[in-house]
Amino acid sequence: MALNTVANVALRAVPGAFVLNSGISKLGMDEGTASYLQAEAAKGVPALANLEAAQFGKLLTYGEIAVGATLLLPFVPNRIAGLALGAFSAGMMSVYFRDDSKTEDDGIRPSGEGIALAKDSWLSAIAIALLTGGAKRAKKRKKK
Incomplete structure (x- = not known):
């Protein structure tokens, strides 16, 4: 489903712009930065x-x-945009949960070092909303 509601615009434009900007800022990154991120x-x-x-x-x-572009392009269905964002955020959350230094001893609450990644959990929530919201609307339309 294309962007057609205020909720869809909010769910897609904000993270889309953020992720797109993050990617663009990495264009031409040096080898040291790439090594660290890797x-x-x-x-x-x-x-x-x-x-x-x-x-x-x-x-x-x-x-x-x-x-980022997938989220921002209005002709890309919500489910496709949600899948792309979900895969991306799953990678970040796997780093968060597999690196003991990112969480407190309970393995869930973020440590000081893990705050930045923990904050990215909002991307996972948005991906779930995009994946599930479109399915409900499509079912409602078919019933009418």
Whole structure:
């Protein structure tokens, strides 16, 4: 479903602009930054350690740009946008939950080092809203 309600605009435009900006800001990142981000990401998704830092940097950059654009493009259905955002946020949440330094001893509450990633949990909530909200509206239309 395309952007057609104030709720959809809010659910898609805010995170879309944020993620797109994050990707654009990574264009041309240096090898050191790419290495650092790769090491962080590999804590949540160990297979990412097998890439070269430059490859990972491009993957992350273009992935963020693609997710942000998917959210902002009005002709992309909510479910597709929700899937893209869900995959992206799942990667960040896997880093959060698999890196003991990011959480308190209970493994859930964020430590000082984990606050930034914990705040990104809102992206997961938005992805769920996009995935489930469109299904309800489609069912209502079919009943009419």
